[in-house]
Amino acid sequence: xxxxxxxxxxxxxxxxxxxxxxxxxxxxxxxxxxxxxxxxxxxxxxxxxxxxxxxxxxxxxxxxxxxxxxxxxxxxxxxxxxxxxxxxxxxxxxxxxxxxxxxxxxxxxxxxxxxxxxxxxxxxxxxxxxxxxxxxxxxxxxxxxxxxxxxxxxxxxxxxxxxxxxxxxxxxxxxxxxxxxxxxxxxxxxxxxxxxxxxxxxxxxxxxxxxxxxxxxxxxxxxxxxxxxxxxxxxxxxxxxxxxxxxxxxxxxxxxxxxxxxxxxxxxxxxxxxxxxxxxxxxxxxxxxxxxxxxxxxxxxxxxxxxxxxxxx
Amino acid sequence: xxxxxxxxxxxxxxxxxxxxxxxxxxxxxxxxxxxxxxxxxxxxxxxxxxxxxxxxxxxxxxxxxxxxxxxxxxxxxxxxxxxxxxxxxxxxxxxxxxxxxxxxxxxxxxxxxxxxxxxxxxxxxxxxxxxxxxxxxxxxxxxxxxxxxxxxxxxxxxxxxxxxxxxxxxxxxxxxx
Numbered sequence: 351x352x353x354x355x356x357x358x359x360x361x362x363x364x365x366x367x368x369x370x371x372x373x374x375x376x377x378x379x380x381x382x383x384x385x386x387x388x389x390x391x392x393x394x395x396x397x398x399x400x401x402x403x404x405x406x407x408x409x410x411x412x413x414x415x416x417x418x419x420x421x422x423x424x425x426x427x428x429x430x431x432x433x434x435x436x437x438x439x440x441x442x443x444x445x446x447x448x449x450x451x452x453x454x455x456x457x458x459x460x461x462x463x464x465x466x467x468x469x470x471x472x473x474x475x476x477x478x479x480x481x482x483x484x485x486x487x488x489x490x491x492x493x494x495x496x497x498x499x500x501x502x503x504x505x506x507x508x509x510x511x512x513x514x515x516x517x518x519x520x521x522x523x524x525x526x527x528x529x530x531x532x533x534x535x536x537x538x539x540x541x542x543x544x545x546x547x548x549x550x551x552x553x554x555x556x557x558x559x560x561x562x563x564x565x566x567x568x569x570x571x572x573x574x575x576x577x578x579x580x581x582x583x584x585x586x587x588x589x590x591x592x593x594x595x596x597x598x599x600x601x602x603x604x605x606x607x608x609x610x611x612x613x614x615x616x617x618x619x620x621x622x623x624x625x626x627x628x629x630x631x632x633x634x635x636x637x638x639x640x641x642x643x644x645x646x647x648x649x650x651x652x653x654x655x656x657x658x659x660x661x662x663x
Numbered sequence: 664x665x666x667x668x669x670x671x672x673x674x675x676x677x678x679x680x681x682x683x684x685x686x687x688x689x690x691x692x693x694x695x696x697x698x699x700x701x702x703x704x705x706x707x708x709x710x711x712x713x714x715x716x717x718x719x720x721x722x723x724x725x726x727x728x729x730x731x732x733x734x735x736x737x738x739x740x741x742x743x744x745x746x747x748x749x750x751x752x753x754x755x756x757x758x759x760x761x762x763x764x765x766x767x768x769x770x771x772x773x774x775x776x777x778x779x780x781x782x783x784x785x786x787x788x789x790x791x792x793x794x795x796x797x798x799x800x801x802x803x804x805x806x807x808x809x810x811x812x813x814x815x816x817x818x819x820x821x822x823x824x825x826x827x828x829x830x831x832x833x834x835x836x837x838x839x840x
Binding site for chain 1: 674694695696699700701727730731732733734735736750751752753755756757759760761762763764765767768770773774775826827829830831
């Protein structure tokens with residue numbers, strides 16, 4: 351028996367007995383960031399492939415919500431900071447070793463790009479839209495000439511944003527559950543999947559919905575593969591990582607993870623999407639909402655469980 | 664110059680004088696601590712061993728907190744001491760999440776705080792408050808590059824260990840065993 355007792359009254363708030371430095375703000379922000387990355391990725395991809403008329407929701411309609419998602423996410427992030435008025439210090443430093451630093455800079459690039467993308471399509475989505483000043487019309491016609499170049503930038507930055515939402519956790523060696531590079535691709539796949547789900551929910555075209563149901567199905571398969579891969583990696587690793595994995599394999603996070611993330615978030619929507627593709631009539635909003643729910647739960651559970659996994663004590 | 668501290672687990676009685684001295688010296692807000700005492704019971708009854716350790720920031724040579732800090736607030740100062748610049752800290756919590764020793768806390772004023780090896784005292788030629796106050800004289804502090812410093816002398820004579828060496832942080836807090 352090995353037992354460690356703390357006798358000095360080590361009782362640092364938010365750290366003892368379980369680290370809880372990141373609350374709802376960070377997982378919410380990671381979810382919104384991943385969702386925004388997913389929507390932007392498909393918008394840019396189908397624009398580059400020249401399929402904007404085939405997939406109008408992906409290229410034009412869904413990106414309208416992205417600036418709001420990003421602003422909401424950044425606001426959540428701002429609420430998480432303890433020294434809120436110093437947030438601008440993020441932009442006086444470039445630290446390549448810090449994922450949080452390059453995440454801040456990625457958002458600095460993605461957020462204006464998402465505004466530009468929405469602005470370039472706003473007249474097609476809302477035909478009555480009028481810019482308040484002629485300057486905006488001029489700017490719009492200039493930027494429209496470079497729309498393919500903008501799409502390429504968005505494609506690249508959306509992948510970086512999606513991967514970053516996972517790598518942010520991976521960089522913490524001190525939290526064995528997070529310290530796996532699988533989280534980058536897993537969160538990217540999940541972000542793309544939630545993006546596809548949002549496009550499905552906003553689409554009025556049957557072919558577009560079916561196409562995105564197929565894409566989502568592939569992404570769910572990738573996510574399930576990565577989750578299995580993650581646990582195989584943990585169980586083949588050191589004792590701290592085996593302990594971390596056991597939080598999900600019999601420990602206190604087992605039921606929420608397997609029921610909410612894997613069950614409701616991945617397996618059930620996958621079954622519903624397969625049935626839908628086989629021409630059963632299943633309302634698309636059920637599978638779409640479940641995927642979004644699974645995406646939120648994945649981030650909340652990984653964020654909380656990661657803080658419960660540690661080396662000491 | 665490489666500042667380090669050694670704590671003799673055979674001499675420490677766990678009185679927590681070091682904790683109180685630190686809180687007083689550094690004006691640590693009530694309910695928080697920069698150092699603390701851990702009692703570890705090891706073995707199977709009736710063969711039990713107890714180890715008492717006074718712990719604090721390990722001032723690692725390969726500090727994950729310095730690496731992940733997005734603003735450069737966490738940095739290496741003179742002699743490898745890891746410090747937080749409260750003027751640069753945005754309180755994002757990345758360094759707290761990255762420390763395997765859980766040695767940092769969020770100060771109520773919004774920035775992250777932790778042990779500084781009492782750099783303000785060391786610069787004046789004094790020992791850190793915890794070392795100065797220890798009634799059993801179980802703590803040794805000094806420059807590892809100076810062979811005559813108390814910490815160098817005691818580490819030459821005694822067996823020692825560091826905490827969680829497998830985390831790869833290369834701590835400068837040694838425990839004499």
